[in-house]
Amino acid sequence: xxxxxxxxxxxxxxxxxxxxxxxxxxxxxxxxxxxxxxxxxxxxxxxxxxxxxxxxxxxxxxxxxxxxxxxxxxxxxxxxxxxxxxxxxxxxxxxxxxxxxxxxxxxxxxxxxxxxxxxxxxxxxxxxxxxxxxxx
Numbered sequence: 331x332x333x334x335x336x337x338x339x340x341x342x343x344x345x346x347x348x349x350x351x352x353x354x355x356x357x358x359x360x361x362x363x364x365x366x367x368x369x370x371x372x373x374x375x376x377x378x379x380x381x382x383x384x385x386x387x388x389x390x391x392x393x394x395x396x397x398x399x400x401x402x403x404x405x406x407x408x409x410x411x412x413x414x415x416x417x418x419x420x421x422x423x424x425x426x427x428x429x430x431x432x433x434x435x436x437x438x439x440x441x442x443x444x445x446x447x448x449x450x451x452x453x454x455x456x457x458x459x460x461x462x463x464x465x466x
Contacts, residue, residue: 433447
């Protein structure tokens with residue numbers, strides 16, 4: 331049986347993003363929002379919200395349970411500040427929080443008290459099935 335650990339991240343995330351588009355609607359504000367303080371412009375991809383949600387789901391599968399704060403650090407990046415030295419800028423908490431809530435409503439994640447979100451059995455089997463489809 332093929333699992334998430336056996337396939338590369340990018341094809342898995344793209345495939346999962348296409349599949350979860352049927353599970354929930356992206357919020358209205360996704361056309362205008364930046365993904366973090368370190369970014370200058372909003373994402374250009376049409377389905378970036380589903381790609382981020384799929385990446386979060388995969389990350390929680392591999393490293394969970396994870397909370398919003400840890401995910402903000404993971405998906406953050408280099409914040410360029412002109413002449414001053416660069417610093418790490420965290421990702422947008424609203425984007426991550428709503429993605430987690432949507433994945434939780436779809437049944438892929440569940441909240442663990444004081445630990446963040448962890449993957450459910452439905453989420454594990456969903457990701458493993460997608461990984462199996464990539465290999466075959």
